[in-house]
Amino acid sequence: MLLIAQAGSQPVGYAFVRMEPMSLVELRGAGAWLHDIYVDPQARSGGIGRRLLEAAKEVALALGSTSLMLSASTHNAAARQLFERSGLRPTMVEMRIELGA
Numbered sequence: 001m002l003l004i005a006q007a008g009s010q011p012v013g014y015a016f017v018r019m020e021p022m023s024l025v026e027l028r029g030a031g032a033w034l035h036d037i038y039v040d041p042q043a044r045s046g047g048i049g050r051r052l053l054e055a056a057k058e059v060a061l062a063l064g065s066t067s068l069m070l071s072a073s074t075h076n077a078a079a080r081q082l083f084e085r086s087g088l089r090p091t092m093v094e095m096r097i098e099l100g101a
Contacts, residue, residue: 001059005039005048013039015052017059017068032060034070037079049079053086 005013015037022030034056039049060068070088072080 001063003052003055003059005043005052007043007048012043013037013048013052015056017056017063019063019065020069030065031067031069032056032063032065034060034068037070044078049082050086053082057086 001017003015003017004011005015016035017032018035020031020033034053037049037052037056039052057068068088069091070083071094072083074080
């Protein structure tokens with residue numbers, strides 16, 4: 001499901017939610033995944049991200065999911081703060097090392 005946020009007739013953001021099968025790699029059951037959420041930088045801090053996230057939760061429920069998963073960069077503090085204020089909590093820590101050059 002692709003959700004579009006508009007200000008007047010202009011698109012200012014979107015969210016993409018999809019049901020995903022169980023994953024043994026990610027240690028989770030089947031459920032809805034918020035693959036992407038974006039708000040135009042000029043439209044940020046106006047509640048659009050929060051409304052997109054709430055709409056994504058509604059879509060997850062409508063798709064029959066009992067949860068909504070997403071991943072966020074450790075460098076994106078503003079997004080992580082939005083997610084945490086909206087009730088999401090960390091469940092996994094992904095780690096990486098660059099090898100060779």
